[in-house]
Amino acid sequence: MNILITYYSRTHITEKVALKLKEELNCDLEQIIDKKNRSSFFSYIKSGFEAARKIPADIEETEKNPNEYDLVIIGTPVWSGSMSTPILTYLKQNKDNFNNVAFFCTCGGNEGKTFVNMEELLSKKPLNTLSMNKKDVESSFDSMVTEFAEDIKNNN
Numbered sequence: 001m002n003i004l005i006t007y008y009s010r011t012h013i014t015e016k017v018a019l020k021l022k023e024e025l026n027c028d029l030e031q032i033i034d035k036k037n038r039s040s041f042f043s044y045i046k047s048g049f050e051a052a053r054k055i056p057a058d059i060e061e062t063e064k065n066p067n068e069y070d071l072v073i074i075g076t077p078v079w080s081g082s083m084s085t086p087i088l089t090y091l092k093q094n095k096d097n098f099n100n101v102a103f104f105c106t107c108g109g110n111e112g113k114t115f116v117n118m119e120e121l122l123s124k125k126p127l128n129t130l131s132m133n134k135k136d137v138e139s140s141f142d143s144m145v146t147e148f149a150e151d152i153k154n155n156n
């Protein structure tokens with residue numbers, strides 16, 4: 001099966017999961033690059049505001065065509081109980097361009113409506129989902145990611 005992992009990560013937590021998944025699944029990887037610098041406290045607040053209001057971010061053009069993959073695994077940090085705005089943009093841009101999708105997210109404690117909103121936006125049910133707490137990713141997280149990767153390998 002031809003798999004692509006696409007992710008956005010502001011502080012490398014979601015990236016850590018994406019890289020581990022890539023290792024497990026030996027597949028292609030695409031990082032969503034946000035054009036905005038979100039490192040300041042002000043931009044943190046603004047990002048939360050924009051996510052809550054579903055205001056898409058401006059992102060760099062992506063390289064991989066999702067339509068060429070049997071499955072695209074999409075990873076996002078949770079922002080204001082939903083997907084990050086760079087991932088919102090990516091999903092809007094490719095809405096009708098996915099064959100199958102799976103989702104993963106990392107959060108401070110509550111994934112909120114992240115997966116529900118992603119599913120609604122794409123009108124597509126994810127084959128698998130994985131939600132991880134930032135603290136788990138920072139300590140030991142390998143078994144959860146391995147299990148998610150095994151599910152994907154076995155069920156698809």
Ligand SMILES: Cc1cc2nc3c(=O)[nH]c(=O)nc-3n(C[C@H](O)[C@H](O)[C@H](O)COP(=O)(O)O)c2cc1C
Nearest residue numbers: 009010011012013014077078080081107108109110
């Ligand atoms: C703007 C913003 C809003 C956030 N909102 C939430 C939230 O609603 N719920 C939650 O559990 N964590 C929230 N977080 C925490 C992140 O989801 C968490 O730290 C995540 O692991 C960061 O991933 P990253 O390093 O890949 O960007 C928020 C973080 C940011 C920057």
